Amino acid sequence: MSFVSPEFALLCLVFLPIYWSLAGHPRAQRSLLIVSAYGLYATWVPVFAWVLLAYSTVIWALGRWMQRAGAGRLPWVLGLWLAGSFLVFLKYYEFARETFQTLLQLTGFVSLLPVADWVAPVGVSFFTFQAVSYLVMVGRAPALARSWPDVLLFLSFWPTLFAGPIWRAEHFFAQTDETDSARRVGRPRHAWLALYLITLGLLQKVVLASWLSAQVVDPVYKYPDQYASVSLAAAMLGYSLQIFLDFAGYTLVVTGLALLLGYRLPVNFRQPYLARNLSDFWTRWHVSLSSFIRDYIYIPLGGNRLGWGRTQLNVLTGMLISGLWHGANWTFVVWGLLHGLGVVVQNTAKLWGMPAWPRWAAQTLTFVFVTVAWVFFRADSVxxxxxxxxxLWHSPAGFWQAEQMPWWGLLGIAALVWGLSPWALRWQRLSVAWLARLGPGLGGALLALLWCVWLYGAPEGVPSFIYYRF
Structure with a gap:
């Protein structure tokens, strides 16, 4: 069930009052949260809920084993191996089989590996990385191992279950362990901010990203040879805007929902298209993933401590893993490699003492590079x-056909994104303060009116989120 579906909205109207009424009974409230998460997950494919339950139980058992084993490394190594193998086997087996089969055919042999007949659970990449963060936390401090219900709640927390952000175990449990005297978990945090974030997220995803997908991006990527060069460039720009509005919109919605549940999610976006270089971009885009790659892959590989050359190799490795994490396709490998090589070129320029570019030029060049790389992310094949x-420079349809593209809509959304991005936090503070002054009656009515307008302007059906695939 999608977070932007009418059915989910109706369920929230029933669920949230019951949840809030149990704020004085933390165990009952957390039990309700776990049951609701598994029920929501089962609406996709019922067996997914059983897979998640079994997986979470194994992670909990490994944590308890580490706690009993003290400083022993066996359960820690075994746990990380099992978590990684689970993700690789479910998500990448078929990709590896087809690649191996192609390589064998080049030498005249035939692969005998069986074809995979399964579908990876929704959000497997996200809850696997969260499981890794839990195992690392317990491996470093075995006394921090949690109870079975706590682990179930952490790995099934439904605002982040399907598409993140990726939570660190220590950050999640720090909130659940707040004392009862100062306890805010289980009660709404900053309710007006939560409703503002949900409203803005719905606008970004349901209206803007969905329009870009239907009117600009999908038709061109389906038949690229039928569109002129300028229209192809417009579709590339459109996808850069679409994926930002889609994923950032999703993050805003689930951040608002988590606040209504009493939890603060980690920041996942910091206006990435204002970045001045690729390193800056990755401190702004999908922050929870990039920081996870940095802390759990790049730094353990040696980070920047083993010399300049090894640092660049570690950068490439981290970006390749980031690309593969998104999907089992060579398009994601190329996308990750492009970003890795881009960071290496940036580091080389810095080593040679090349002067810094003006802000506008650096931001433009970074955005153009990111947009070109997004082509591989969006395409079905290399x-x-x-x-x-x-x-872009030689299209069968020619160079320019104005009627192929809804230019005013595309350029209007682009102007909206770049015009408001530098002022997003200020606009957020002013809007939340204004809603609070309006009060529950008038403020609630205004938000309800905006939601109706968003739904009226949205395409038919329930749009899916791009990152649900990962």
Whole structure:
């Protein structure tokens, strides 16, 4: 069930008052939260809920084993191996099988590996990384191992279950362990801010991102050879805007929902298209993933402590893993490699003492690079991505056909994103303060009116989120 579906909205109207009424009974409230998470997860595929339950139980058992084993490394190594193997086997087996089969065919042999007949659970990449953070936390301090219900709650917390942000175990449990005298978990935090974030997220996803997908991006990527060069460039710009509005909109919605549950989610976006270079971009885009890659992969590989050359290799490794994490396709490998090479070039320029670019030029160049890389992220295959890029200077449909693209809508959304991005936090503070002054009656009515307008302007059906695939 999608977070932007009418059915989910109706369920929230029933669930949230019951949940808040149990704020004085933490165990009952957390039990309700666990049951609701598994029920919501089962609406996708019922067996997914059983897989998540079994997986979470194994993670809990490994944590208890580490607690009893003290400083022993066996359960810690075994736990990380099992968590990684679970993700690789479910998500990448078929990709590895097809790649291996292709390589064998080049040498005249035939692969005998069986075809995979399963579908990876929704959000497996996200809850696997959260499980890794729990195992690392307990491996470093075995006394921090949690109870079975706590682990179930952490790995099934439904605002982050399907598409993140990726929570660190220590940050999650720090909130659940707040003392009862100062306890805010289980009660709404900053209710007006939560409702503002949900409203803004719905606008970004349900209206803007969905319009870009239907009117600008999908038609071009489906038949790239039928569109002129300028239209191909417009579709690339459109996808850069779409994926930002889609994923950032999702993050805003679930951040608001988590606040209504009494939890503060980690920041996942910091206006990434204002970045001046690729390193800056990755401190702004999908922050929970980039910081996870940094702390659990890049730094353990040696980070920047083993010399300049090894640092660049570690950067490439981290970005390749980031690309593969998104999906089992060579398009994601190329996307990750492009970003890795881009950071290496940036580091090389810095080593050679090249002067810094003006802000506007640095931001423009960074955005153009990110937009070109997004072509591989969006395309179904590497040949399709190359066809899109080739069409920029040589398209069968010519260079310009104005009627192919809804220019005013595309440019209007682009102006909206870049015009408001530098002022987003200030606009948020002013809007929340204004809603609070309006009060529950008038403020609630205004938000309800905006939600109706968003739904009226949205395409038919329930739009899916891009990151649900990962």
């Amino acid at each position: 040949p399709q991505a190359l066809l899109m890029l080739q069409g």
